[in-house]
Amino acid sequence: MKNIIKFIYYKVKFNKSKILSRRLGGKIKLGYKTAIYKNVIYNNSEMDNYSYINENSLVINTRIGKFTSIGYNCGIGLPEHPINYISTSPFIYSENNIFNLPKTFDSFTKDTQIGNDCWIGNNVIILQGKTIGDGAIIAAGSVVTKDVEPYSIVAGVPAKKIKYRFSESEIKFLNQLKWWDWPIHLLKEHQKMFLSKDKWFEEIKGV
Secondary structure (H helix, E strand, C coil), rough: HHHHHHHHHHHHHHCEEECCCEEECCCCCCCCCCCCCCCCCCCCCCCCCCCCCCCCCCEEEEECCCCCCCCCCCCEEEEECCCCCCCCCHHCEEECCCCCCCCCCCCCCCCCCCCCCCEEECCCCEEEEEECCCCCCCCHHHHHHHCCCCCEEECCCCCCCECCCCHHHHHHHHHHCCHHHHHHHHHHHHHHHHHCCCHHHHCCCCC
């Protein structure tokens, strides 16, 4: 019953967003026209306008920008375990430890940052405390252990840079343009720029 009440509360509070998961908790924030699909665990996180998280993903202590797409079965901001203690088990060090003592290790100490207009593929893992730059693409199945540069494409375990999406001058231009912060009427005025496919830079010079 408690989960149902919380679910209804979030549906009312964030009535401009699509919320299909009942697994939201902590201090959360959702921007305009965001979406959280079924079975997503979304905890102590923020997501800005026009971004979404697909089914069965887990997002903890994460800040997500605008127009970002997060695929199925992703794990973002996952808890850490100690590697220099005698045991890695939370039954030894967490608040629910077998000794009934205060916890000796905090599994969540760093926030994760995901920029604007990013594409996070299915089954991606992003370790807590990492920063994903604007416009970056994380290939499906990757494990991100380091910060990812804006407009880069990374893949693998651990994820490594494959290439940049655009030229250096185009990336510099986009970093200054920050189109995702434009009001909706301005985006609509320049829809041709977004619909011109790989010729976008030729079109954008006229903005």
